[in-house]
Amino acid sequence: MTTSRPCSETAPLPAPRDGLIVLEGIPGAGKTTAAYALADRGLSVLGEYTDEADAVIAISSHPAVDDDDAHQRNWLRKTAQCTARLAHAGTFYADRDWLSSLSYAYSTAAADGGALLRRRVGWAASRLGDGSLLLPGIYVIFDLDPATSLDRRSSRLRPGHPWNHPGPLRRLRDFYVCPSRALLPVHPGLAQALRQPRRADISGLSDPHQIAARLAELGGQP
Numbered sequence: 001m002t003t004s005r006p007c008s009e010t011a012p013l014p015a016p017r018d019g020l021i022v023l024e025g026i027p028g029a030g031k032t033t034a035a036y037a038l039a040d041r042g043l044s045v046l047g048e049y050t051d052e053a054d055a056v057i058a059i060s061s062h063p064a065v066d067d068d069d070a071h072q073r074n075w076l077r078k079t080a081q082c083t084a085r086l087a088h089a090g091t092f093y094a095d096r097d098w099l100s101s102l103s104y105a106y107s108t109a110a111a112d113g114g115a116l117l118r119r120r121v122g123w124a125a126s127r128l129g130d131g132s133l134l135l136p137g138i139y140v141i142f143d144l145d146p147a148t149s150l151d152r153r154s155s156r157l158r159p160g161h162p163w164n165h166p167g168p169l170r171r172l173r174d175f176y177v178c179p180s181r182a183l184l185p186v187h188p189g190l191a192q193a194l195r196q197p198r199r200a201d202i203s204g205l206s207d208p209h210q211i212a213a214r215l216a217e218l219g220g221q222p
Contacts, residue, residue: 016135016197022097025142028152029204035095037212044092049074054081065161079133091219098133107172108162125190139197141176144204
């Protein structure tokens, strides 16, 4: 497990929000397990998909994979919830944010010639510009090889989801190596913005207790 500066030092806008730590990365790598462990420590955690009351929505009730509007509404709703927490509390954690929207579109770009990626990138850039999306202070990127990801999720794969297959998972993993580099050909301004947050890399093969302790340290907790 390592902590590093972003993959480029170019100074972009808008500014990251200190206190917000977002867990991102490969499915099955331990993000949600880590989120529950942080909550058990009494730390503030916002789930992956939420309702208007900040309650976590079960995976079985997530929007259909092709319901683009519903997914984007979730990221906007979560951002509003993050903004409220930042106004009243210190550090807190979010299980994914709008970057997942772009990582998904990147992972499936071979199937549609990048149309979804271009659309979502434009949406994200516009929403960052008007403040309805935020950059976190830290992105924690969970990594795992595609074969292990599929094996861990074998009993809970969602029918029809592209992440049920090694090819899109390999592209997803490539995206998370450096999101700003992946997005540079599509939207240089958004790529520049994504260079700003600090980054912590977590191996999904690490001990869950060590992962939770590392995340607590990132938030300034003992």
